[in-house]
Amino acid sequence: MKDFVLLLLFYHVVSPVKHSLTYLLTESSGLQTFPEFVAVAVVDEVQAGCCDSNSKRAEPKQDWAKKLIKDHPQQLEFYTQICVSIYVTLKTDLVTLEQYLNQTGDVHILQVMAGCEWDDETEEVIGFTQIGYDGEDFLSFDLKTLTWNAYKPQAVIIQHKWDREKAQSIFIKNFLTNICPQWLKMSLDYGKSSLLRTDLPSVFLLQKTPSSPVSCFATGFYPHRADMFWRKDGEELHEERGEILPNHDGSFQMSVDLNVSSVSPDDWKKYECVFQLSGLKDDIITKLDKAVIRTNWGETGIKCYTSTNNITELSEQLNPEA
Structure with missing residues (x-):
């Protein structure tokens, strides 16, 4: 429907x-x-x-x-x-x-x-x-x-x-x-x-095969009022967004894919995934980096890059009186 x-x-x-x-x-x-x-x-x-x-x-x-x-x-x-x-x-x-x-x-x-x-x-x-x-x-x-x-x-x-x-x-x-x-x-x-709490997400880069799109995946966030997109050199790319879905614990997840098949190695650094959450002043930024992509065909690390240097700073934004 x-x-x-x-x-x-x-x-x-x-x-x-x-x-x-x-x-x-x-x-x-x-x-x-x-x-x-x-x-x-x-x-x-x-x-x-x-x-x-x-x-x-x-x-x-x-x-x-x-x-x-x-x-x-x-x-x-x-x-x-x-x-x-x-x-x-x-x-x-x-x-x-x-x-x-x-x-x-x-x-x-x-x-x-x-x-x-x-x-x-x-x-x-x-x-x-x-x-x-x-x-x-x-x-x-x-x-x-x-x-x-x-x-x-x-x-x-x-x-x-x-x-x-x-x-x-x-x-x-x-x-x-x-x-x-x-x-x-x-x-x-x-x-x-x-209902009025704000939970930060964990953000990962995922890829099934070397030729598959890279998926930027955010999970564990709350509330569900959020947006997520890829951008290049600061300009949003109109890739298809995934639906916001509930997790079993009451938090939410979503993802957005980026087709990297035509992206040259030198241009990877120009791309970043942007996650925006209601109640959060700064965006959560995840750089497109082969070294941090989780795959089904090789072991890599996982790292989340954010627009602030310390997760404590993000928490202080959400609870300024704490």
Whole structure:
């Protein structure tokens, strides 16, 4: 689903102030070993809580989320009620859609991605709701007109149904533009020790074979608001960037490749990999150097070159009052 997944595109100036609260809802049919309905709440790419059609109960997943719920038990009750309500609604819509498309008896999936993004510097709030069906973009909600946009002819029947439900549209707008930002700010306050931290990456140069591209690989960084690119003589090269991916420990990784097959030995020193992280003043620079490339065909050392001489200086940037 090319547009359904949240893809964050970063440029040379990486925003250090945008945060998000996203709800990922999945309604399915025909899957015997999977709950019909699963909902996950994600704060800045970290799973905060979930519920499903089996338990019919919202459950916090992080220590800070558990503390938040303990202090504000009404939120847990609200999430539980919404979980059950949305489950029933999406189940009905999925059945209606399957019947309309004459698809009963097969496996089908209806997905919802809804939430808000908040800029803590400008206070701008952006709400969003997108629907996917069987892996393709299907519907989106227009907060200005309080109507639904259909991406497929098959979506029109659901579009018309939801457009008639004015009270639901008003609730969605209020939730996305008022309640969601408030809960996002509350989550950031409770989870600031982990959600607002800044972890520096380890950066390596990797190459599979002598003729393969050299990959600049950064891992272990947090937050996910980062950018990475190659440049030559100070000018950015528009190589294809890899996707930012999560590690098992809650940190992130990414990579960017450089085709060196046409680079002469004398020109290697002109290239460098640049990693930029939200909250970090200086870039992390890794020089293109054959002596530090890790390969599958020979033993080399590993060395990370940074724009400062001492990693302590980088840490002081992140914690100036420490």
